[in-house]
Amino acid sequence: MDRIDVAFRGEGSGVAELTWGQRSMLLTMDRERSWLPMGGHQPVAPGTTVADVVGELRYSLERYQSFRTRLRHDEGPLQEVHAGGTLTVEVYETPDPLGFAGEVEHAYRTAEPDLAADWPLRAAVVCRDGRPERLVVIMPHLVTDAVGAGVMVAEATARVATPVTGPQPLELAAWQRSPSGERQSAAAVRHWERHLPSVTPLSPSLTPDPQRFPKARFTSPAMASAVAAVSARTGVDPATILSTAFMMAVGRVTGTDQVAVRHLVSNRFRTGLAEVVSPLAQLGLCVADVSGPLDDALGRVARASLAAHKHAYYNPLQLAELLAGAGTDVTRTVCYNDRRTQRGTTAEPSTADGVFAWVGASTGPTEPLFLHIDDEPGALVLTVDVDTAFLSRADAEAVARTMESIIVAGRG
Numbered sequence: 297m298d299r300i301d302v303a304f305r306g307e308g309s310g311v312a313e314l315t316w317g318q319r320s321m322l323l324t325m326d327r328e329r330s331w332l333p334m335g336g337h338q339p340v341a342p343g344t345t346v347a348d349v350v351g352e353l354r355y356s357l358e359r360y361q362s363f364r365t366r367l368r369h370d371e372g373p374l375q376e377v378h379a380g381g382t383l384t385v386e387v388y389e390t391p392d393p394l395g396f397a398g399e400v401e402h403a404y405r406t407a408e409p410d411l412a413a414d415w416p417l418r419a420a421v422v423c424r425d426g427r428p429e430r431l432v433v434i435m436p437h438l439v440t441d442a443v444g445a446g447v448m449v450a451e452a453t454a455r456v457a458t459p460v461t462g463p464q465p466l467e468l469a470a471w472q473r474s475p476s477g478e479r480q481s482a483a484a485v486r487h488w489e490r491h492l493p494s495v496t497p498l499s500p501s502l503t504p505d506p507q508r509f510p511k512a513r514f515t516s517p518a519m520a521s522a523v524a525a526v527s528a529r530t531g532v533d534p535a536t537i538l539s540t541a542f543m544m545a546v547g548r549v550t551g552t553d554q555v556a557v558r559h560l561v562s563n564r565f566r567t568g569l570a571e572v573v574s575p576l577a578q579l580g581l582c583v584a585d586v587s588g589p590l591d592d593a594l595g596r597v598a599r600a601s602l603a604a605h606k607h608a609y610y611n612p613l614q615l616a617e618l619l620a621g622a623g624t625d626v627t628r629t630v631c632y633n634d635r636r637t638q639r640g641t642t643a644e645p646s647t648a649d650g651v652f653a654w655v656g657a658s659t660g661p662t663e664p665l666f667l668h669i670d671d672e673p674g675a676l677v678l679t680v681d682v683d684t685a686f687l688s689r690a691d692a693e694a695v696a697r698t699m700e701s702i703i704v705a706g707r708g
Contacts, residue, residue: 298387302354306360308361311374321575328659329661331438335434338431344428349431352453353385360460362439365465388422400420441577443576480609481610484606485618487607491583495629496552497624497629510658510689511657511681513678513680514650514651514693519700519704530594534636541699543555543557543582544593545702549691554584555586556626557629558582558632559631561604582603631666633667646674661683
């Protein structure tokens with residue numbers, strides 16, 4: 297193995313409070329006992345040299361403050377953005393770049409970094425006969441969320457030379473401390489306070505499985521095509537149809553019509569935040585009556601979801617203060633994350649039954665149930681993380697299958 301020291305220097309430096317997104321992510325990392333690594337390994341375009349790869353890494357380090365940020369705990373935690381520094385990139389030679397890159401990724405993910413002393417980026421170039429074939433990049437979610445990572449990759453690939461769009465973390469933290477930011481946070485916390493009396497938390501009343509936090513994958517071609525059909529029939533967007541069906545499924549499995557769900561909200565619809573490379577996603581509280589058929593529930597959930605998204609941008613410390621004094625433990629509600637990339641679902645008609653499979657376990661404690669939705673060609677894919685002290689494996693599968701059946705039945 298060789299090592300290359302990549303020197304970098306970018307605009308902006310200083311110490312500031314964490315942004316709301318950074319603090320939310322740090323709290324999640326603490327709760328889940330994980331540094332929440334993101335990234336992986338990807339192919340390198342033919343003809344690319346090691347110097348080219350190093351140049352791309354330097355570009356990101358210099359362009360985005362979040363890549364030059366370390367935590368400070370002396371008065372904090374605080375974020376400290378450095379003007380420059382040196383990142384050590386590992387270079388490997390192997391006859392099996394694909395397999396070896398997987399091993400490097402695993403090693404990076406399992407070795408927790410010191411976020412106060414290390415740069416938040418780990419990178420390796422895997423070569424065959426001196427030519428780069430795979431690039432391994434791993435970073436904590438504290439650097440950015442999935443949408444921000446997509447922005448970074450697109451801009452680094454195109455080598456965008458214009459200034460970054462939207463505020464960098466230091467500027468964002470300053471706005472959040474401003475009167476405008478404080479008003480936004482206060483309004484969001486009032487939304488949570490207003491709806492807490494309607495929340496019925498789940499109870500950890502079950503004997504958990506030996507593998508307490510299992511993970512499942514449910515692939516449904518039928519749901520993908522049915523969402524498009526329901527949307528065409530009702531004029532309601534697929535996102536609302538999916539979230540309504542999820543809330544109805546949770547209600548049926550848990551035996552309640554008044555369902556509370558914490559939605560993971562990207563917050564990128566807010567002015568100037570669409571292309572920010574920093575974590576922005578936070579949880580919003582959505583509470584709705586989901587009794588009756590799908591068509592009746594759609595409007596109620598749409599209104600509740602709009603309010604939840606509007607009020608999902610807040611200082612986590614202010615919300616924590618509210619929740620600490622409340623008689624309702626809102627952390628014992630389910631969570632929902634719609635991370636589809638194709639928002640207008642147009643799958644070919646299908647009635648194929650969904651395939652449900654347990655695929656492993658979460659790295660640490662999870663929510664009572666956390667459902668993520670992704671799209672792939674011809675299907676919707678639900679990833680289900682469950683805490684079996686709250687809901688059984690059978691309950692988790694029932695939520696996924698009930699969600700599918702509600703949407704399929706709603707085709708009309």
